[in-house]
Amino acid sequence: MINNQKAVNSIWQYFTSSHGVILLTYTLGFAVLALLTAIIISYISTKEAESVFIDEGRGFVKLAAQSAVVPLLTGSAENSNDFLNPLLSYQNVSHISIYDRENNAFFTGGKIPAWTPERDILKHIKHARLIHEDNDHWYFAAPVVTEGKDRSWIGYVFMDITKQTVNTLGSNILTYTIWICGIAALILWLMLYLVLRRVTLPIRKIAGLMDLSRGVKQHYPVPKHIPSDVKTIYSSFNNMLDQIKSRDKALKEHVSNMEHIVEVKTRDLTEKNIQLEDAHNKAVAAGHAKDLFVANVSHELRTPIQAILGNCELLGDKYQDKELAKIVVSANQLLNLVNNILDLSKIENDKLHVRPRTLLVRDIMTQIAEAIAPVIEVNNNSFEIDIDENVYEVTTDPEMIAQIINNLLSNAGRYTNNGHVTFRVSKKCKHNIDFIYFEVIDNGIGIAKDKLGRIFQPFEQVDMSKTRLYGGTGLGLAISKRLAKLLGGEITVQSEPEKGSTFSLCIPEGEPMNETFKAHDQRTIEHVTYKILLAEDHPFISDAVKQLLEGDGHEVKVAINGTQALELLQNDSFEIALIDVHMPELDGIEVIRKFQASRPDAEIKLFLLTADVTEALRQQAEQLGIKIIQKPFSRAQLAAQLIDN
Numbered sequence: 001m002i003n004n005q006k007a008v009n010s011i012w013q014y015f016t017s018s019h020g021v022i023l024l025t026y027t028l029g030f031a032v033l034a035l036l037t038a039i040i041i042s043y044i045s046t047k048e049a050e051s052v053f054i055d056e057g058r059g060f061v062k063l064a065a066q067s068a069v070v071p072l073l074t075g076s077a078e079n080s081n082d083f084l085n086p087l088l089s090y091q092n093v094s095h096i097s098i099y100d101r102e103n104n105a106f107f108t109g110g111k112i113p114a115w116t117p118e119r120d121i122l123k124h125i126k127h128a129r130l131i132h133e134d135n136d137h138w139y140f141a142a143p144v145v146t147e148g149k150d151r152s153w154i155g156y157v158f159m160d161i162t163k164q165t166v167n168t169l170g171s172n173i174l175t176y177t178i179w180i181c182g183i184a185a186l187i188l189w190l191m192l193y194l195v196l197r198r199v200t201l202p203i204r205k206i207a208g209l210m211d212l213s214r215g216v217k218q219h220y221p222v223p224k225h226i227p228s229d230v231k232t233i234y235s236s237f238n239n240m241l242d243q244i245k246s247r248d249k250a251l252k253e254h255v256s257n258m259e260h261i262v263e264v265k266t267r268d269l270t271e272k273n274i275q276l277e278d279a280h281n282k283a284v285a286a287g288h289a290k291d292l293f294v295a296n297v298s299h300e301l302r303t304p305i306q307a308i309l310g311n312c313e314l315l316g317d318k319y320q321d322k323e324l325a326k327i328v329v330s331a332n333q334l335l336n337l338v339n340n341i342l343d344l345s346k347i348e349n350d351k352l353h354v355r356p357r358t359l360l361v362r363d364i365m366t367q368i369a370e371a372i373a374p375v376i377e378v379n380n381n382s383f384e385i386d387i388d389e390n391v392y393e394v395t396t397d398p399e400m401i402a403q404i405i406n407n408l409l410s411n412a413g414r415y416t417n418n419g420h421v422t423f424r425v426s427k428k429c430k431h432n433i434d435f436i437y438f439e440v441i442d443n444g445i446g447i448a449k450d451k452l453g454r455i456f457q458p459f460e461q462v463d464m465s466k467t468r469l470y471g472g473t474g475l476g477l478a479i480s481k482r483l484a485k486l487l488g489g490e491i492t493v494q495s496e497p498e499k500g501s502t503f504s505l506c507i508p509e510g511e512p513m514n515e516t517f518k519a520h521d522q523r524t525i526e527h528v529t530y531k532i533l534l535a536e537d538h539p540f541i542s543d544a545v546k547q548l549l550e551g552d553g554h555e556v557k558v559a560i561n562g563t564q565a566l567e568l569l570q571n572d573s574f575e576i577a578l579i580d581v582h583m584p585e586l587d588g589i590e591v592i593r594k595f596q597a598s599r600p601d602a603e604i605k606l607f608l609l610t611a612d613v614t615e616a617l618r619q620q621a622e623q624l625g626i627k628i629i630q631k632p633f634s635r636a637q638l639a640a641q642l643i644d645n
Contacts, residue, residue, distance in 0.1 A: 026192055027185075034181030041177050046170035050163075053092070054130055054138060057161045060087060061140040062128035065157040068098045068144045072106060072154045084109055094137065095160035098144070106155065113160040115139060122156045136163050353615070354397045354486050358512045361391050361425060361436065364398060368405050369423050371634075376413030376421050381442075383413075387425040394436045395510030400483045401438075404491075407476035408440040408503045416444030416500070427509065434509040435489070443500035452493060456481040480505075529553040530575040530642065535565035535591065536609065537583045541631075545578070548635045562586025569595045574604055576642060578629070581610040581617065589620055596624065607641065 064087055084096050088110050095110035103119040115132055117139070125131070128142035137160055144155040369385045376383045394401075405423075412421045422441040427434055447455065456477050477491075484491045489507030532554050536542035542558050549556045557572070559565035561584040569577060569591070581588040588608050595602070608621055611631040621628050629641050 023189070023193060027189060030181075030185040030188070034178065034185055037181055038174050038177035042170050042174035045173045046166060049166050049169050053161070053163075053166055057130065057138050057140045057159065058128045058142075060090070060093060060161070061142040061157055061159045063087065064096055064098075064159060065128065065142040065144045068107070068155065068157055069146060072098065072100060072144055073146070081107075081109075092161050092165055093159065094162050095158075097158040099156045099158070101154055103156075110160070113137070113139070113158075115160075117141065117158060122158070125156060136167075137161065138163065354400065356395050356397055356510065358393050358395045358510075359398055359401070361394050362387050364402070365405070365423070365425055365438070367636075368402050369409065372406055372409045372413070375410050376416075379413060379417045379419075381413055381416050381418070382420045384420070384422045386422060388427060391425050391427050391436060393509075393512055394507065395512060396487050396507055400487055401507070404480040404483050404505055405438060405440075407480045408438075408505070411476060412440050412442040412444065412501070412503075416442045419443045419500075428506075430506075435506045436509055438505040438507075440503045441500070442502075446497040446499050446501055447493070447495040448497050449495075452495065455493070456491070528643070529555070531555045531573070533557050533559065533565065533568055533572075533574045533577040533579075535559040535562070535577070535579040535583060535588065537561060537580065545638075548638070552635070552639060560584075562588070562591045566591050566594055569604075570598055576605045576607070578607050578609055581608055589617075589624070592624055592626060605642075 064084060067084060067087075084098075084107065087093055088096060093110065095113045096107070097105060097109075097116075098107040099119075099122060100106050103122065114137060115134065117131060121131065122141055125141045125143050128140065130138055131141045132139040140159045140161065142157050143153050144157060146152050146154060365387060366385060369383075373383050409421070409423060420443055422439075424437075424439040424441065426437050426439075428437055429435070481491050484505055484507070487507045489505060492504045492506075493501060494504075495501035529552070532549055534542060534546055534549070534556055536545065536558065537560050539560075542560070546556045546558055557568060557574075559568055563585045565577075565579060565583070566586060568574075579588040579591055583591075586594075588610075592606055592608075595606075606624075606626045608617075608626060608628045609631060610617065610628060618628070627641070629638065633641075
């Protein structure tokens with residue numbers, strides 16, 4: 001049993017050695033190559049032989065057709081035997097049939113064929129050709145045609161020729177080729193074995209000596225009577241032992257040092273990670289606190305502005321009184337300042353996103369310009385709006401474009417006294433792209449050329465002494481410049497002191513979208529009345545908005561907290577609900593969620609009222625399928641929202 005195991009191990013060791021692997025690989029490779037060569041040669045030879053036999057078959061069937069002319073003309077089947085029996089004696093011709101014009105069998109000789117053609121097939125035979133074949137037979141057909149000038153077709157010949165000779169030839173070629181390749185492979189194998197034995201035997205001997213040298217620290221003596229190249233290998237092995245010993249010593253010292261260094265670095269990294277995690281948590285908390293602060297400041301600033309604007313509209317829609325007009329102008333200026341400060345914070349924190357819509361330029365620009373007109377006219381300025389007829393639509397963010405135009409027009413009105421301000425809108429092609437140009441032209445105080453580079457910097461103004469005279473924070477143009485860049489456009493300025501300034505905003509016209517944003521004002525809003533729930537906890541705002549809505553003919557009920565708003569929604573029927581986000585007991589989002597859960601099929605338009613529209617609030621509103629109305633808003637803006645939705 002032990003001897004058998006040793007024999008198996010010895011055989012396995014041989015076949016896993018380089019000598020055995022090379023021989024085995026060569027043997028298998030050449031065997032496969034020989035087999036493939038034999039198959040390919042046999043296939044090619046067989047195909048060549050088949051081609052010869054097919055040509056010969058066409059010749060036989062053509063000869064048979066020529067021999068069948070006389071028998072068919074004379075109607076003598078006996079004559080056919082004299083002409084066709086010699087063809088049947090050929091070893092590969094198995095069957096011959098002659099048919100007359102009416103497809104009747106005139107002569108049949110030889111074995112019964114395995115396949116016979118349909119008679120309709122023979123009618124279309126114009127010359128001698130192969131019409132069918134299977135594994136063992138070829139089937140040929142040819143027309144029988146008379147000779148002379150009046151050549152006419154009088155019948156057909158069908159012939160069956162066997163493939164026995166070709167198949168036998170292919171089998172013989174394959175067998176002979178395999179034998180020849182096998183003998184050649186055996187001869188080459190023996191030659192390769194002898195060559196490999198001469199090369200690998202000394203290497204196996206030196207490998208055995210190296211195996212004995214495992215764990216030996218000193219040199220191992222080189223044996224005598226071995227090839228010179230093996231001696232060279234052995235000397236190199238001894239040198240390698242010396243290098244390994246020296247490297248082992250250096251490696252141990254290096255590993256010891258590295259362990260100490262890693263321990264120190266790990267301790268330092270642990271401390272730094274703790275510090276970084278603490279700093280990260282503080283930064284996240286600070287960012288959250290900043291967001292809450294901005295939201296609270298926005299709410300606290302915009303809420304009283306809403307109350308001011310709402311009550312001013314109740315006092316007089318057309319601002320006929322001078323004092324009332326001043327209040328409205330101041331409120332709008334304060335609102336513009338709040339928007340600029342908040343937007344600057346959003347831009348610097350990459351939290352301001354473009355939401356493009358297709359705008360009807362004439363409608364939206366007219367509304368923006370007319371809304372800012374009181375600010376321009378307060379300094380006894382005349383105001384003109386000029387919109388080209390070829391300007392129709394532009395795809396951009398309506399809120400951003402409105403804020404830029406408001407800033408440019410309010411600046412023109414602020415720095416012009418007893419002058420003229422023009423707001424012009426036109427379309428121009430630049431680099432094969434259509435751009436919409438919004439130009440604000442005034443003949444005010446103007447700006448010196450060396451000061452133009454500063455006016456688009458935050459908190460920068462040309463002359464601080466003029467700030468006290470004209471007002472302003474220096475944020476408007478900085479915000480407008482950045483908003484224009486977000487919209488894919490730019491703002492340029494041309495100015496000359498004491499002669500005026502021209503600010504130009506150009507943005508790409510863009511591809512039209514399915515959703516079109518239309519402006520509305522009090523003169524174009526369709527008069528429709530609704531039953532409305534107003535949920536607002538601020539008494540000044542709730543009173544002002546209630547009176548504005550009732551002044552437009554709507555029926556209004558007021559809820560002063562979230563719980564009361566939810567009860568009214570569930571127990572009464574309203575067509576529209578205006579719900580403030582920040583309310584006592586239940587906030588606006590929670591009120592809408594509970595109402596939609598309790599009455600999912602209710603047909604009511606729901607709106608959120610808020611002074612600060614955060615990205616999180618936008619996402620919540622989209623999930624609930626409701627729209628947001630941002631404070632402060634005018635009567636016209638509120639009415640437009642109710643109609644649009």
